[in-house]
Amino acid sequence: MSSAAQTSPSTAPTPSAAGSPALAGTSDTQGRLLEAAAEAFADRGFHATTTRDIAARAGLSPAGVYVHFKTKEELLYQLSLAGHLAALELLRSAVADHDSPADELRAIMTTFSRWHAEHYRVGRIVQYEFGNLTDEHRDEVLRLRKEIDAVARDVVTRGVASGEFVVGDVADTTLALLSMAIDVARWYDPEIRRTPEAIGAAYGELGLRLVGA
Template identity: 45%
Template sequence: MARATAAEATTTSSERILAAATSAFAELGFRGTTTRDIAARAGMSPTAMYVHHRSKEELLYAISLVGHQRLLAAIQEASAQGVTPTQRLGSVALTFGAWHAERNVQARVVNYELLALTPEHYGEVAQLRHGIDTVFRSIVAAGVATGEFDVDDVSMACVSLASLGVDISRWFRSDGEWSTEQVAAHYRDNALRIVGARGQAGSAARE
Protein backbone atom coordinates (compact mmCIF):
# COMPACT_ATOMS: atom_id res chain seq x y z
CA MET A 1 0.00 0.00 0.00
CA ALA A 2 2.83 2.40 0.88
CA ARG A 3 4.47 1.81 -2.50
CA ALA A 4 1.23 2.56 -4.35
CA THR A 5 0.79 5.76 -2.39
CA ALA A 6 4.36 6.85 -3.17
CA ALA A 7 3.86 6.10 -6.86
CA GLU A 8 0.65 8.10 -6.90
CA ALA A 9 2.40 11.01 -5.22
CA THR A 10 5.20 10.87 -7.80
CA THR A 11 2.70 10.83 -10.66
CA THR A 12 0.77 13.74 -9.18
CA SER A 13 3.95 15.78 -8.72
CA SER A 14 5.06 15.07 -12.27
CA GLU A 15 1.64 16.04 -13.64
CA ARG A 16 1.73 19.29 -11.66
CA ILE A 17 5.14 20.11 -13.10
CA LEU A 18 4.04 19.35 -16.66
CA ALA A 19 0.91 21.47 -16.23
CA ALA A 20 2.96 24.31 -14.78
CA ALA A 21 5.52 24.09 -17.59
CA THR A 22 2.79 24.07 -20.23
CA SER A 23 1.23 27.18 -18.73
CA ALA A 24 4.57 28.97 -18.44
CA PHE A 25 5.77 28.07 -21.94
CA ALA A 26 2.47 29.20 -23.46
CA GLU A 27 2.51 32.51 -21.60
CA LEU A 28 6.22 33.37 -21.55
CA GLY A 29 7.67 31.25 -24.34
CA PHE A 30 10.29 28.56 -23.82
CA ARG A 31 13.20 31.01 -23.87
CA GLY A 32 11.48 33.40 -21.50
CA THR A 33 10.61 30.74 -18.93
CA THR A 34 12.97 29.84 -16.09
CA THR A 35 12.94 26.71 -13.98
CA ARG A 36 12.00 28.93 -11.05
CA ASP A 37 8.91 30.09 -12.97
CA ILE A 38 7.84 26.49 -13.48
CA ALA A 39 8.60 25.44 -9.92
CA ALA A 40 6.65 28.39 -8.51
CA ARG A 41 3.60 27.54 -10.62
CA ALA A 42 3.86 23.91 -9.53
CA GLY A 43 4.14 24.93 -5.88
CA MET A 44 7.52 23.33 -5.26
CA SER A 45 11.20 24.19 -5.14
CA PRO A 46 13.44 24.04 -8.24
CA THR A 47 15.41 21.27 -6.53
CA ALA A 48 12.27 19.18 -6.06
CA MET A 49 11.37 19.72 -9.71
CA TYR A 50 14.71 18.33 -10.89
CA VAL A 51 13.87 15.01 -9.23
CA HIS A 52 11.22 14.50 -11.92
CA HIS A 53 12.64 16.38 -14.92
CA ARG A 54 16.28 17.26 -15.46
CA SER A 55 15.81 20.31 -17.67
CA LYS A 56 13.36 22.70 -19.31
CA GLU A 57 14.00 20.99 -22.63
CA GLU A 58 13.09 17.61 -21.17
CA LEU A 59 9.80 19.10 -20.00
CA LEU A 60 9.11 20.57 -23.43
CA TYR A 61 9.89 17.21 -25.01
CA ALA A 62 7.48 15.39 -22.69
CA ILE A 63 4.71 17.91 -23.37
CA SER A 64 5.29 17.84 -27.13
CA LEU A 65 5.58 14.07 -27.40
CA VAL A 66 2.41 13.28 -25.47
CA GLY A 67 0.47 16.06 -27.16
CA HIS A 68 1.31 14.86 -30.65
CA GLN A 69 0.75 11.21 -29.77
CA ARG A 70 -2.73 11.93 -28.46
CA LEU A 71 -3.68 14.15 -31.38
CA LEU A 72 -2.50 11.57 -33.92
CA ALA A 73 -4.44 8.80 -32.19
CA ALA A 74 -7.55 10.98 -32.04
CA ILE A 75 -7.61 11.86 -35.74
CA GLN A 76 -6.79 8.29 -36.76
CA GLU A 77 -9.82 7.15 -34.80
CA ALA A 78 -11.91 9.94 -36.32
CA SER A 79 -10.82 8.97 -39.83
CA ALA A 80 -11.91 5.39 -39.24
CA GLN A 81 -15.44 6.57 -38.43
CA GLY A 82 -16.08 7.70 -42.00
CA VAL A 83 -16.52 5.70 -45.20
CA THR A 84 -16.18 8.25 -47.98
CA PRO A 85 -13.34 10.80 -48.14
CA THR A 86 -15.85 13.57 -47.42
CA GLN A 87 -17.08 11.82 -44.30
CA ARG A 88 -13.55 11.03 -43.18
CA LEU A 89 -12.30 14.58 -43.66
CA GLY A 90 -15.36 15.99 -41.92
CA SER A 91 -14.80 13.73 -38.92
CA VAL A 92 -11.06 14.40 -38.77
CA ALA A 93 -11.54 18.15 -39.10
CA LEU A 94 -14.08 18.20 -36.25
CA THR A 95 -11.62 16.35 -34.03
CA PHE A 96 -8.62 18.41 -35.11
CA GLY A 97 -10.44 21.69 -34.60
CA ALA A 98 -11.89 20.70 -31.24
CA TRP A 99 -8.50 19.48 -30.00
CA HIS A 100 -6.83 22.81 -30.77
CA ALA A 101 -9.67 24.71 -29.12
CA GLU A 102 -10.08 22.58 -25.98
CA ARG A 103 -6.33 22.23 -25.48
CA ASN A 104 -5.34 25.63 -26.82
CA VAL A 105 -2.68 26.25 -24.16
CA GLN A 106 -0.98 22.90 -24.77
CA ALA A 107 -1.42 23.26 -28.52
CA ARG A 108 0.38 26.61 -28.57
CA VAL A 109 3.35 25.00 -26.85
CA VAL A 110 3.58 21.84 -28.95
CA ASN A 111 3.21 23.73 -32.22
CA TYR A 112 5.17 26.93 -31.66
CA GLU A 113 8.06 25.95 -29.37
CA LEU A 114 9.38 22.97 -31.35
CA LEU A 115 12.65 24.60 -32.36
CA ALA A 116 13.77 24.62 -28.73
CA LEU A 117 13.94 20.81 -28.72
CA THR A 118 17.22 18.97 -29.16
CA PRO A 119 17.73 17.50 -32.66
CA GLU A 120 17.03 14.00 -31.34
CA HIS A 121 13.82 15.00 -29.58
CA TYR A 122 12.74 17.15 -32.50
CA GLY A 123 13.18 14.17 -34.80
CA GLU A 124 10.84 12.03 -32.70
CA VAL A 125 8.16 14.70 -32.63
CA ALA A 126 8.62 15.38 -36.34
CA GLN A 127 7.76 11.75 -37.07
CA LEU A 128 4.46 12.17 -35.25
CA ARG A 129 3.77 15.39 -37.14
CA HIS A 130 4.44 13.50 -40.35
CA GLY A 131 1.88 10.93 -39.22
CA ILE A 132 -0.70 13.67 -38.72
CA ASP A 133 0.07 15.06 -42.17
CA THR A 134 -0.27 11.57 -43.63
CA VAL A 135 -3.81 11.26 -42.28
CA PHE A 136 -4.86 14.47 -44.02
CA ARG A 137 -2.90 13.69 -47.17
CA SER A 138 -4.37 10.20 -47.58
CA ILE A 139 -7.92 11.50 -47.22
CA VAL A 140 -7.46 14.40 -49.62
CA ALA A 141 -5.73 12.19 -52.19
CA ALA A 142 -8.54 9.64 -51.92
CA GLY A 143 -11.12 12.39 -52.40
CA VAL A 144 -9.37 13.62 -55.53
CA ALA A 145 -9.21 10.06 -56.86
CA THR A 146 -12.95 9.51 -56.37
CA GLY A 147 -13.87 12.92 -57.74
CA GLU A 148 -15.33 14.10 -54.43
CA PHE A 149 -12.66 16.79 -54.01
CA ASP A 150 -11.48 19.38 -56.51
CA VAL A 151 -7.85 20.03 -55.58
CA ASP A 152 -5.02 21.05 -57.90
CA ASP A 153 -2.23 20.56 -55.35
CA VAL A 154 -2.78 17.98 -52.58
CA SER A 155 0.29 19.09 -50.62
CA MET A 156 -0.73 22.74 -50.60
CA ALA A 157 -4.27 21.83 -49.59
CA CYS A 158 -2.98 19.78 -46.66
CA VAL A 159 -0.70 22.59 -45.49
CA SER A 160 -3.70 24.92 -45.60
CA LEU A 161 -5.85 22.47 -43.63
CA ALA A 162 -3.24 21.95 -40.93
CA SER A 163 -2.34 25.64 -40.63
CA LEU A 164 -5.96 26.73 -40.32
CA GLY A 165 -6.61 24.17 -37.59
CA VAL A 166 -3.42 24.80 -35.63
CA ASP A 167 -4.05 28.54 -35.65
CA ILE A 168 -7.23 28.01 -33.63
CA SER A 169 -5.01 27.57 -30.58
CA ARG A 170 -3.62 31.08 -31.02
CA TRP A 171 -6.94 32.92 -30.74
CA PHE A 172 -9.48 30.59 -29.10
CA ARG A 173 -10.45 31.34 -25.51
CA SER A 174 -12.85 29.25 -23.44
CA ASP A 175 -14.60 32.41 -22.23
CA GLY A 176 -14.76 33.90 -25.71
CA GLU A 177 -17.61 34.46 -28.13
CA TRP A 178 -17.70 30.95 -29.62
CA SER A 179 -17.84 27.50 -28.05
CA THR A 180 -15.49 24.65 -28.87
CA GLU A 181 -18.28 22.94 -30.80
CA GLN A 182 -18.99 26.04 -32.89
CA VAL A 183 -15.33 26.55 -33.72
CA ALA A 184 -14.81 22.89 -34.60
CA ALA A 185 -17.87 22.84 -36.87
CA HIS A 186 -16.77 26.05 -38.58
CA TYR A 187 -13.31 24.61 -39.15
CA ARG A 188 -14.81 21.41 -40.56
CA ASP A 189 -16.94 23.36 -43.03
CA ASN A 190 -13.96 25.47 -44.09
CA ALA A 191 -11.83 22.34 -44.47
CA LEU A 192 -14.37 20.85 -46.85
CA ARG A 193 -14.48 24.10 -48.81
CA ILE A 194 -10.69 24.14 -49.10
CA VAL A 195 -10.74 20.77 -50.85
CA GLY A 196 -13.74 21.69 -52.99
CA ALA A 197 -15.97 18.98 -51.55
CA ARG A 198 -19.12 18.43 -53.57
CA GLY A 199 -22.38 19.69 -52.06
CA GLN A 200 -22.93 21.55 -48.83
CA ALA A 201 -19.92 21.28 -46.50
CA GLY A 202 -21.78 20.79 -43.25
CA SER A 203 -24.38 18.37 -44.57
CA ALA A 204 -21.75 16.38 -46.47
CA ALA A 205 -19.74 15.84 -43.31
CA ARG A 206 -22.75 14.51 -41.45
CA GLU A 207 -24.03 12.14 -44.13
Protein backbone atom coordinates (compact mmCIF):
# COMPACT_ATOMS: atom_id res chain seq x y z
CA MET A 1 0.00 0.00 0.00
CA SER A 2 1.45 3.29 -0.93
CA SER A 3 0.97 6.64 -2.50
CA ALA A 4 0.01 4.74 -5.65
CA ALA A 5 -3.53 4.36 -4.58
CA GLN A 6 -4.31 1.99 -3.80
CA THR A 7 -8.34 -13.04 2.70
CA SER A 8 -11.21 -16.73 1.33
CA PRO A 9 -10.61 -20.08 -0.12
CA SER A 10 -8.94 -22.51 2.23
CA THR A 11 -5.79 -22.52 0.13
CA ALA A 12 -5.40 -18.75 0.23
CA PRO A 13 -3.63 -16.57 2.79
CA THR A 14 -6.09 -15.06 5.26
CA PRO A 15 -5.74 -12.27 7.81
CA SER A 16 -5.28 -14.90 10.52
CA ALA A 17 -2.37 -16.55 8.77
CA ALA A 18 1.08 -16.38 10.31
CA GLY A 19 2.69 -13.03 9.73
CA SER A 20 -0.57 -11.26 8.98
CA PRO A 21 -0.24 -7.48 9.16
CA ALA A 22 -3.76 -7.11 10.53
CA LEU A 23 -3.34 -9.18 13.68
CA ALA A 24 0.07 -8.16 14.97
CA GLY A 25 -0.17 -6.96 18.56
CA THR A 26 -3.89 -7.66 18.93
CA SER A 27 -5.75 -9.76 21.51
CA ASP A 28 -7.36 -13.01 20.43
CA THR A 29 -10.81 -11.44 20.31
CA GLN A 30 -9.61 -8.35 18.47
CA GLY A 31 -7.81 -10.59 16.02
CA ARG A 32 -10.98 -12.61 15.39
CA LEU A 33 -12.92 -9.42 14.76
CA LEU A 34 -10.30 -8.05 12.38
CA GLU A 35 -10.20 -11.35 10.54
CA ALA A 36 -13.99 -11.40 10.34
CA ALA A 37 -14.08 -7.78 9.16
CA ALA A 38 -11.48 -8.46 6.47
CA GLU A 39 -13.48 -11.42 5.19
CA ALA A 40 -16.76 -9.51 5.27
CA PHE A 41 -15.39 -6.37 3.62
CA ALA A 42 -13.75 -8.47 0.89
CA ASP A 43 -16.91 -10.52 0.28
CA ARG A 44 -19.59 -7.84 0.61
CA GLY A 45 -17.89 -4.45 0.52
CA PHE A 46 -17.73 -1.95 3.35
CA HIS A 47 -21.20 -0.45 2.96
CA ALA A 48 -23.01 -3.79 2.61
CA THR A 49 -21.27 -5.25 5.66
CA THR A 50 -22.96 -4.82 9.03
CA THR A 51 -21.52 -5.13 12.50
CA ARG A 52 -23.93 -8.04 13.00
CA ASP A 53 -22.33 -9.81 10.03
CA ILE A 54 -18.85 -9.22 11.43
CA ALA A 55 -19.90 -10.42 14.87
CA ALA A 56 -21.44 -13.59 13.45
CA ARG A 57 -18.27 -14.41 11.52
CA ALA A 58 -16.23 -13.88 14.70
CA GLY A 59 -18.58 -15.98 16.82
CA LEU A 60 -19.63 -13.03 18.99
CA SER A 61 -22.78 -11.08 19.70
CA PRO A 62 -23.18 -7.70 17.95
CA ALA A 63 -22.59 -6.01 21.30
CA GLY A 64 -19.27 -7.82 21.55
CA VAL A 65 -17.94 -5.87 18.59
CA TYR A 66 -18.36 -2.54 20.34
CA VAL A 67 -16.36 -3.67 23.34
CA HIS A 68 -13.25 -3.62 21.14
CA PHE A 69 -14.14 -1.33 18.22
CA LYS A 70 -16.49 1.63 18.47
CA THR A 71 -17.53 1.60 14.81
CA LYS A 72 -17.32 -0.44 11.65
CA GLU A 73 -15.08 2.28 10.24
CA GLU A 74 -12.61 1.73 13.07
CA LEU A 75 -12.21 -1.88 11.99
CA LEU A 76 -11.50 -0.70 8.45
CA TYR A 77 -9.03 1.83 9.78
CA GLN A 78 -7.17 -0.75 11.86
CA LEU A 79 -6.89 -3.05 8.83
CA SER A 80 -5.64 -0.17 6.68
CA LEU A 81 -3.21 1.04 9.31
CA ALA A 82 -1.77 -2.42 9.92
CA GLY A 83 -1.40 -3.08 6.20
CA HIS A 84 0.44 0.17 5.56
CA LEU A 85 2.73 -0.22 8.57
CA ALA A 86 3.64 -3.73 7.42
CA ALA A 87 4.32 -2.47 3.89
CA LEU A 88 6.50 0.37 5.16
CA GLU A 89 8.56 -1.98 7.32
CA LEU A 90 8.86 -4.38 4.38
CA LEU A 91 10.36 -1.71 2.14
CA ARG A 92 12.69 -0.39 4.81
CA SER A 93 14.01 -3.90 5.48
CA ALA A 94 14.50 -4.54 1.77
CA VAL A 95 16.66 -1.43 1.48
CA ALA A 96 18.61 -2.11 4.67
CA ASP A 97 19.57 -5.61 3.53
CA HIS A 98 21.29 -4.49 0.31
CA ASP A 99 24.15 -2.21 -0.68
CA SER A 100 23.35 -0.83 -4.14
CA PRO A 101 20.28 0.92 -5.59
CA ALA A 102 19.79 -1.86 -8.13
CA ASP A 103 19.78 -4.58 -5.49
CA GLU A 104 17.59 -2.46 -3.24
CA LEU A 105 15.04 -1.84 -5.99
CA ARG A 106 14.94 -5.50 -6.96
CA ALA A 107 14.33 -6.40 -3.32
CA ILE A 108 11.61 -3.75 -2.97
CA MET A 109 9.73 -4.93 -6.04
CA THR A 110 10.18 -8.60 -5.20
CA THR A 111 8.96 -8.37 -1.62
CA PHE A 112 6.28 -5.72 -2.21
CA SER A 113 4.59 -7.57 -5.07
CA ARG A 114 4.85 -10.91 -3.28
CA TRP A 115 3.31 -9.33 -0.17
CA HIS A 116 0.33 -8.10 -2.19
CA ALA A 117 -0.23 -11.62 -3.48
CA GLU A 118 0.10 -13.23 -0.06
CA HIS A 119 -2.22 -10.64 1.54
CA TYR A 120 -4.38 -9.91 -1.47
CA ARG A 121 -7.62 -9.54 0.49
CA VAL A 122 -6.20 -6.98 2.87
CA GLY A 123 -4.59 -5.24 -0.11
CA ARG A 124 -7.90 -4.97 -1.93
CA ILE A 125 -9.68 -3.66 1.14
CA VAL A 126 -7.03 -1.03 1.78
CA GLN A 127 -7.18 0.24 -1.80
CA TYR A 128 -10.87 -0.06 -2.69
CA GLU A 129 -12.35 0.99 0.65
CA PHE A 130 -9.94 3.86 1.35
CA GLY A 131 -12.61 6.48 0.69
CA ASN A 132 -14.74 5.14 3.55
CA LEU A 133 -12.24 6.20 6.21
CA THR A 134 -12.89 9.35 8.22
CA ASP A 135 -10.88 12.44 7.31
CA GLU A 136 -8.63 11.96 10.34
CA HIS A 137 -7.95 8.32 9.60
CA ARG A 138 -7.47 9.01 5.90
CA ASP A 139 -4.85 11.63 6.71
CA GLU A 140 -2.94 9.18 8.88
CA VAL A 141 -2.96 6.51 6.19
CA LEU A 142 -1.89 9.07 3.59
CA ARG A 143 1.05 10.00 5.80
CA LEU A 144 2.17 6.38 5.74
CA ARG A 145 1.73 6.22 1.98
CA LYS A 146 4.03 9.21 1.63
CA GLU A 147 6.63 7.47 3.78
CA ILE A 148 6.39 4.36 1.60
CA ASP A 149 6.77 6.48 -1.51
CA ALA A 150 9.77 8.27 0.02
CA VAL A 151 11.62 5.00 0.62
CA ALA A 152 11.23 3.91 -2.99
CA ARG A 153 11.87 7.38 -4.39
CA ASP A 154 15.14 7.63 -2.48
CA VAL A 155 16.34 4.37 -4.03
CA VAL A 156 15.46 5.58 -7.54
CA THR A 157 17.09 8.97 -6.89
CA ARG A 158 20.33 7.36 -5.70
CA GLY A 159 20.29 4.97 -8.64
CA VAL A 160 20.07 7.87 -11.08
CA ALA A 161 22.86 9.73 -9.27
CA SER A 162 25.16 6.70 -9.39
CA GLY A 163 24.44 6.04 -13.06
CA GLU A 164 22.79 2.65 -12.40
CA PHE A 165 19.35 3.92 -13.51
CA VAL A 166 18.27 5.94 -16.53
CA VAL A 167 15.10 7.75 -15.49
CA GLY A 168 13.55 10.90 -16.92
CA ASP A 169 11.18 11.63 -14.03
CA VAL A 170 11.93 10.12 -10.62
CA ALA A 171 8.51 10.86 -9.13
CA ASP A 172 6.53 9.36 -12.03
CA THR A 173 8.81 6.34 -12.22
CA THR A 174 8.47 5.69 -8.48
CA LEU A 175 4.70 5.92 -8.79
CA ALA A 176 4.72 3.44 -11.66
CA LEU A 177 6.92 0.99 -9.78
CA LEU A 178 4.80 0.99 -6.63
CA SER A 179 1.54 0.94 -8.59
CA MET A 180 2.70 -2.14 -10.47
CA ALA A 181 3.39 -4.04 -7.25
CA ILE A 182 0.20 -2.88 -5.53
CA ASP A 183 -1.94 -3.93 -8.50
CA VAL A 184 -1.04 -7.56 -7.82
CA ALA A 185 -3.66 -7.52 -5.04
CA ARG A 186 -6.33 -6.66 -7.61
CA TRP A 187 -5.80 -9.56 -10.00
CA TYR A 188 -4.17 -12.22 -7.85
CA ASP A 189 -6.17 -15.35 -7.16
CA PRO A 190 -4.90 -18.41 -5.27
CA GLU A 191 -6.25 -20.61 -8.05
CA ILE A 192 -3.79 -19.30 -10.62
CA ARG A 193 -0.65 -21.29 -11.28
CA ARG A 194 1.78 -18.49 -10.49
CA THR A 195 2.91 -18.49 -6.88
CA PRO A 196 3.54 -15.31 -4.86
CA GLU A 197 7.26 -16.17 -4.96
CA ALA A 198 7.26 -16.42 -8.76
CA ILE A 199 5.34 -13.17 -9.06
CA GLY A 200 7.82 -11.47 -6.76
CA ALA A 201 10.81 -12.67 -8.76
CA ALA A 202 9.26 -11.54 -12.05
CA TYR A 203 8.35 -8.11 -10.71
CA GLY A 204 11.84 -7.66 -9.30
CA GLU A 205 13.24 -7.98 -12.81
CA LEU A 206 10.47 -5.84 -14.35
CA GLY A 207 11.27 -3.08 -11.87
CA LEU A 208 14.89 -3.00 -12.98
CA ARG A 209 13.87 -2.86 -16.63
CA LEU A 210 11.60 0.09 -15.91
CA VAL A 211 14.53 2.12 -14.59
CA GLY A 212 16.87 1.02 -17.37
CA ALA A 213 19.17 -0.92 -15.05
